[in-house]
Amino acid sequence: MVSEASLSHLLLCAGSVTDWKNTSAEQWRTRLDLVARAAQGGGAEWATIVPVMPGHSQDVEAVRALLQDACGGVRYAHRMVMLSEGGVTVIVDPIADGKQRIADAASRIASSGELTEERLSAAITAPAPNEPDLVIVLGDATTMPSALVWELAYAELVFLDVPWSGLDAEHVEMAINDYTRRDRRFGGVDS
Numbered sequence: 517m518v519s520e521a522s523l524s525h526l527l528l529c530a531g532s533v534t535d536w537k538n539t540s541a542e543q544w545r546t547r548l549d550l551v552a553r554a555a556q557g558g559g560a561e562w563a564t565i566v567p568v569m570p571g572h573s574q575d576v577e578a579v580r581a582l583l584q585d586a587c588g589g590v591r592y593a594h595r596m597v598m599l600s601e602g603g604v605t606v607i608v609d610p611i612a613d614g615k616q617r618i619a620d621a622a623s624r625i626a627s628s629g630e631l632t633e634e635r636l637s638a639a640i641t642a643p644a645p646n647e648p649d650l651v652i653v654l655g656d657a658t659t660m661p662s663a664l665v666w667e668l669a670y671a672e673l674v675f676l677d678v679p680w681s682g683l684d685a686e687h688v689e690m691a692i693n694d695y696t697r698r699d700r701r702f703g704g705v706d707s
Contacts, residue, residue: 533571
């Protein structure tokens with residue numbers, strides 16, 4: 517049995533691209549701060565946010581522009597990256613289709629060299645150095661978002677029946693606390 521779970525990378529799957537576009541700059545700053553603070557409180561250095569549902573390409577661009585202009589985001593491939601005051605790096609990935617993210621990463625790698633599982637994994641999670649340990653999904657526990665394809669291999673899942681607009685620090689902290697109480701077996705079974 518593996519001992520108490522340590523957290524280095526948190527992934528939050530929440531809202532739709534349309535919800536994100538309709539989120540004000542102040543609301544974005546608040547959400548980014550609460551995710552970063554909760555991740556830091558759980559020991560994580562990285563937090564990634566992906567949407568549950570896709571949106572139109574113009575909405576994706578509007579979200580990127582807002583995060584850059586109002587939140588100090590820097591573009592990294594198709595993602596936006598922000599460094600919080602507490603040192604947690606927050607990545608916002610507006611691509612809701614996990615298969616599309618994998619295909620895009622594979623295409624970038626193939627154009628510059630050999631496509632390997634290690635290179636693909638690094639490209640999908642970059643600039644974070646590793647896959648997420650914890651995936652928090654806002655929504656119904658019976659529906660797996662298409663945004664999550666690669667990230668589910670070894671991550672622990674926590675579902676919260678909370679809308680993007682209702683997300684607060686307590687929700688993220690509750691999910692992290694649930695995660696830290698788990699015994700991670702990475703696909704293994706108890707004997």
